Amino acid sequence: MEAGGERFLRQRQVLLLFVFLGGSLAGSESRRYSVAEEKEKGFLIANLAKDLGLRVEELAARGAQVVSKGNKQHFQLSHQTGDLLLNEKLDREELCGPTEPCILHFQILLQNPLQFVTNELHIIDVNDHSPVFFENEMHLKILESTLPGAVIPLGNAEDLDVGRNSLQNYTITPNSHFHVLTRSRRDGRKYPELVLDKALDREEQPELSLTLTALDGGAPPRSGTAQINIQVLDINDNAPEFAQPLYEVAVLENTPVNSVIVTVSASDLDTGSFGTISYAFFHASEEIRKTFQLNPITGDMQLVKYLNFEAINSYEVDIEAKDGGGLSGKSTVIVQVVDVNDNPPELTLSSVNSPIPENSAETVLAVFSVSDLDSGDNGRVVCFIENNLPFILKPSVENFYTLMSEGALDRETRSEYNITITVTDLGTPRLKTKYNITVLVSDVNDNAPAFTQTSYTLFVRENNSPALHIGSVSATDRDSGTNALVTYSLLPPQDPHLPLASLVSINADNGHLFALRSLDYEALQAFEFRVGATDRGSPALSSEGAGARAGAGRQRQLALRAVPAAKRLRALHRAGAPGGRARLPGDQGGGGGRRLGPERLAVVPAAQGHGARAVRCVGAQWRGTHRQAAERARRSQAQAGGAGQGQRRASALRHCHVALAPGGRLLPALPAAPGGGPGPGPGRLAHRLPGDGVGLGVVALPLVGAPVRGGAAVQEEQGGLCGSLLGARGSLSRASGGRERHGDPVPELPVRGVSDWRLRDK
Numbered sequence: 029m030e031a032g033g034e035r036f037l038r039q040r041q042v043l044l045l046f047v048f049l050g051g052s053l054a055g056s057e058s059r060r061y062s063v064a065e066e067k068e069k070g071f072l073i074a075n076l077a078k079d080l081g082l083r084v085e086e087l088a089a090r091g092a093q094v095v096s097k098g099n100k101q102h103f104q105l106s107h108q109t110g111d112l113l114l115n116e117k118l119d120r121e122e123l124c125g126p127t128e129p130c131i132l133h134f135q136i137l138l139q140n141p142l143q144f145v146t147n148e149l150h151i152i153d154v155n156d157h158s159p160v161f162f163e164n165e166m167h168l169k170i171l172e173s174t175l176p177g178a179v180i181p182l183g184n185a186e187d188l189d190v191g192r193n194s195l196q197n198y199t200i201t202p203n204s205h206f207h208v209l210t211r212s213r214r215d216g217r218k219y220p221e222l223v224l225d226k227a228l229d230r231e232e233q234p235e236l237s238l239t240l241t242a243l244d245g246g247a248p249p250r251s252g253t254a255q256i257n258i259q260v261l262d263i264n265d266n267a268p269e270f271a272q273p274l275y276e277v278a279v280l281e282n283t284p285v286n287s288v289i290v291t292v293s294a295s296d297l298d299t300g301s302f303g304t305i306s307y308a309f310f311h312a313s314e315e316i317r318k319t320f321q322l323n324p325i326t327g328d329m330q331l332v333k334y335l336n337f338e339a340i341n342s343y344e345v346d347i348e349a350k351d352g353g354g355l356s357g358k359s360t361v362i363v364q365v366v367d368v369n370d371n372p373p374e375l376t377l378s379s380v381n382s383p384i385p386e387n388s389a390e391t392v393l394a395v396f397s398v399s400d401l402d403s404g405d406n407g408r409v410v411c412f413i414e415n416n417l418p419f420i421l422k423p424s425v426e427n428f429y430t431l432m433s434e435g436a437l438d439r440e441t442r443s444e445y446n447i448t449i450t451v452t453d454l455g456t457p458r459l460k461t462k463y464n465i466t467v468l469v470s471d472v473n474d475n476a477p478a479f480t481q482t483s484y485t486l487f488v489r490e491n492n493s494p495a496l497h498i499g500s501v502s503a504t505d506r507d508s509g510t511n512a513l514v515t516y517s518l519l520p521p522q523d524p525h526l527p528l529a530s531l532v533s534i535n536a537d538n539g540h541l542f543a544l545r546s547l548d549y550e551a552l553q554a555f556e557f558r559v560g561a562t563d564r565g566s567p568a569l570s571s572e573g574a575g576a577r578a579g580a581g582r583q584r585q586l587a588l589r590a591v592p593a594a595k596r597l598r599a600l601h602r603a604g605a606p607g608g609r610a611r612l613p614g615d616q617g618g619g620g621g622r623r624l625g626p627e628r629l630a631v632v633p634a635a636q637g638h639g640a641r642a643v644r645c646v647g648a649q650w651r652g653t654h655r656q657a658a659e660r661a662r663r664s665q666a667q668a669g670g671a672g673q674g675q676r677r678a679s680a681l682r683h684c685h686v687a688l689a690p691g692g693r694l695l696p697a698l699p700a701a702p703g704g705g706p707g708p709g710p711g712r713l714a715h716r717l718p719g720d721g722v723g724l725g726v727v728a729l730p731l732v733g734a735p736v737r738g739g740a741a742v743q744e745e746q747g748g749l750c751g752s753l754l755g756a757r758g759s760l761s762r763a764s765g766g767r768e769r770h771g772d773p774v775p776e777l778p779v780r781g782v783s784d785w786r787l788r789d790k
Contacts, residue, residue: 061112062150065120070113073103073149076136077110080145084110091139095378102132102149120151121188126216128153128190137378142395144425155193155246159185161254162311166240168222168256169354172230173263177223181358182208183311184219185242185252192245199241200256206238215344219311222256230260264353266297268305275361281337282368289320292327294349294357301352310348310358320345320363329361337367338401369406369455374399375463383468386439393419393467394431398451406455413449421449431465439469440506473511473565477503484576486541490549498532498578501539503561503571511565514539519558519572528557532578541576554578 061074076092077084088107096102104115124130129150136145163183170180187195198220200208205228209221220240228236236258243251270292277290296303306324309316320343321330329345343363350356377396384391400407411429413421418437422430431447445467452460479501486499505512516539521528533542539559555578562570 058146058148060148060150062152063114063118064152065118065154066156067114067117069116073112073114075110076105076112080136080138082110084108087138089140090143091137093137094134095137096132096134099376103134105136118151120153120190121157123151124190126188126190130190142392144428146426153190153193155189155244155250157188157193157244158250159187159195159242159244159252161185161240161242161252162313163254165255165257168258169261170224170228170258171261171263171353171355172228173265174224174228176225176227179209180222180224181310182220182222182240182256183254184217185254186217186313187242187244187250187252189244189246194244195242196245196249197243199243201239201241203238205236208240213344228260230262234260236260259354261354264298264302264351264355266302266351267355268294268296268349268351268357270294270347270349270357270359273359275359276364277361278364278366279331279335280366280368281335282370283331283335285331285333288328288330289363290329290361292322292329292347292349292359292361294327294359296351296355298351298353302355304352305349308348308350310346312345315340316343316345319343322347335365337365337403338371341365341367367403367406369402369453369457369459371401371406372459373409373411373451373453373461374401375411375449375451375461377463377465380465380467382466383470384433384437385472386437386469387472387474388433389436391433392430393433393447394465395424395428396431396449396463397426397428399427400453402453402455404455406453408454409451410454411449411451413447417445417447419445419447437469439471439508440475443469443508445469471508471511473507473563473567473569475506475511475563476569477505477514477561477563477571479503479559479561479571486576486578488543488547488578490547492543492546494543494545496543497540498543499541499576501534501541501559501561501576503539505563507563507565511563513564515562515564517560517562519560521557523556526555526557528555531555532557534559543578 059079063071063073077087080087082090084107087105087110092105092107094103094105094112101115102118104113105111106113118132120130123132130153132149132151134147134149136147137143138145161183162185166183168180170178182198185195185198187193195218197210197218198208200206200220200222203225205224205226207223207225209223210218211221212218220242236256238256238258240254240256241251242253243249271294272292275290275292279289283289292307294305294307296305307322307327308324309320309322319331319333319335321332322328323330327347327349329347342365343361345361345363347359347361348356349359375396375398377394380394381392384393398409398411400409409427411421413419413431418434420432420434422432424430431449447465447467449463449465450460451463452458480503481501484499484501488496488498492498501516503514503516505514515536516534517536518528518532518534530544531547533544534540535542539561557576557578558572559576560570560572562568
């Protein structure tokens with residue numbers, strides 16, 4: 029190893045860490061280990077698993093790692109054995125210079141939960157350096173008149189080792205005229221002084237040659253030597269003498285190069301060449317010679333390079349003043365380097381936890397530390413982030429900070445944050461460092477799909493082809509990725525009798541609706557169903573209730589949706605029939621002319637013409653006795669038979685009223701009973717029931733200015749209703765002369781006291 033002051037320069041550095049926190053932040057007691065320098069790579073320092081009280085497998089599970097200042101990789105941690113090993117050969121002199129003890133600080137970082145274990149490694153010095161003199165030969169001139177006891181300064185040696193292995197003393201041989209004293213400077217360095225024991229005689233011995241030996245305290249000791257050549261001079265009565273034995277000066281570290289920082293001065297009472305003085309550094313180190321320059325005539329001491337407080341904060345410089353006769357005097361200059369705020373704070377990250385789930389509250393994003401190489405207020409730092417962000421900084425141990433989320437985030441509001449950490453010192457002027465961290469927010473399935481419409485109305489022409497695309501529904505999800513993928517489905521119909529699964533299907537991926545079979549307007553004009561949307565998150569979220577209405581329509585006709593009969597009855601009642609009664613047309617025979625009394629009324633579609641298909645309700649009974657019912661039927665038939673046709677016949681049926689009562693219910697369509705006329709389809713349908721199907725009346729309901737969708741059938745069934753929606757087509761007008769669309773004549777329908785019978789949806 030080569031000697032040199034530069035290797036002793038140390039810069040203070042603070043480690044900055046970012047880690048993932050699974051638990052609480054904690055610090056542990058400092059542990060100290062020791063190892064001798066120059067050990068080979070892989071040398072065992074200690075078993076960390078044992079010292080930490082952990083099993084070996086826990087070290088890997090908790091992500092154990094060794095972190096050193098300045099990210100130096102001095103150590104390696106074996107996750108297989110838990111051993112802490114040297115990662116490289118350590119040179120104590122290079123790492124610490126003359127500082128003793130030589131301590132390397134490092135931390136063991138454990139995660140889940142987060143734990144810092146602060147450790148120190150004491151590097152034990154090995155006696156691997158011998159003392160070395162700056163000058164291998166020294167030339168001295170001593171007046172023969174010098175009295176015994178005089179002290180002559182000598183050049184010192186330097187040993188890079190420390191402690192007992194450092195330079196301990198000096199010896200000189202032969203020593204008939206002199207002995208050597210070992211002195212110590214304030215910084216601990218030892219230097220020799222030559223002491224005259226016996227007066228010199230130039231005439232007897234004009235020159236002397238001595239060997240100066242420097243010894244360290246190692247076992248065995250190492251040594252270094254220098255040759256001293258002494259020339260005995262005639263009398264030069266006075267040696268130069270400095271005005272001050274010690275000069276102290278404070279210099280700002282940013283002082284410009286070539287600035288004179290101090291001027292030393294010495295005087296000599298002699299004359300001639302014996303009184304002429306020159307100045308020089310006395311056994312100065314290489315670092316001093318690189319930093320300062322001394323004018324040999326004026327004694328001005330100048331800077332030749334910039335000072336750096338963080339590297340060296342003081343210098344001790346010995347200066348010699350020598351006259352022409354070879355006599356010299358010595359003085360010392362102490363240079364104190366004054367710190368200026370010339371180093372901005374430093375921030376070091378270990379890792380960043382990104383992305384983070386949006387529903388994670390108080391999640392650790394990063395752990396970092398801050399430092400400043402300056403001293404005093406110049407080296408004290410504070411750090412902060414913007415106030416308008418949902419994050420906070422929490423201080424930890426040894427200038428460590430934790431960046432955490434303050435609460436749960438919302439990715440749908442903001443999916444990315446650019447966080448600027450600002451670190452500023454307290455110096456004048458203040459210096460600051462900014463560090464940007466980008467944090468991504470990952471999606472959590474916290475939004476259910478939402479339909480773009482609350483309801484959809486679809487129009488389909490009858491006799492369509494199967495698998496016809498009849499429309500689409502659409503839902504969106506504010507989440508992202510699979511959480512935003514929507515699956516559509518048909519929900520169970522509210523009407524249990526509606527065969528929805530055989531009518532409509534939906535594409536689960538895009539919401540396209542298809543008619544599964546050919547629709548028949550006469551059988552089903554409209555139906556209503558619900559569609560659900562479910563995302564593919566975990567757990568999946570769904571949205572229900574988007575209603576779709578589909579109607580089978582004919583050309584140039586309005587498709588009406590089917591509604592419960594009770595609503596239509598209330599619509600009829602509100603239309604203005606006095607007493608809630610309506611007349612029954614009877615020109616088709618059947619039940620015309622009977623007064624049915626307070627039976628309930630249901631709306632049924634009209635068949636071609638004005639009649640309606642008769643339906644049978646097993647178990648229905650007339651009010652009163654069978655005898656009374658038969659008598660009423662006979663009278664009605666007799667009156668109808670004698671009334672003729674058209675208006676006259678309808679007028680004869682004025683006594684045939686039907687009560688309009690709410691609460692009707694719809695029954696499935698039944699085929700016509702034998703004797704009750706033809707089945708569904710075009711053609712006129714009989715009103716008459718078979719003999720046991722008593723209690724049925726039929727009325728066609730006109731829709732002013734529009735096609736008629738149905739008629740009304742009434743029947744008493746234990747106080748209830750038997751009715752059925754039947755497919756039909758046709759139209760009626762309020763006045764005589766109305767005609768079907770297909771050209772068949774429509775009988776007049778006198779309606780007493782009813783101004784407007786309109787079918788309504790609500």
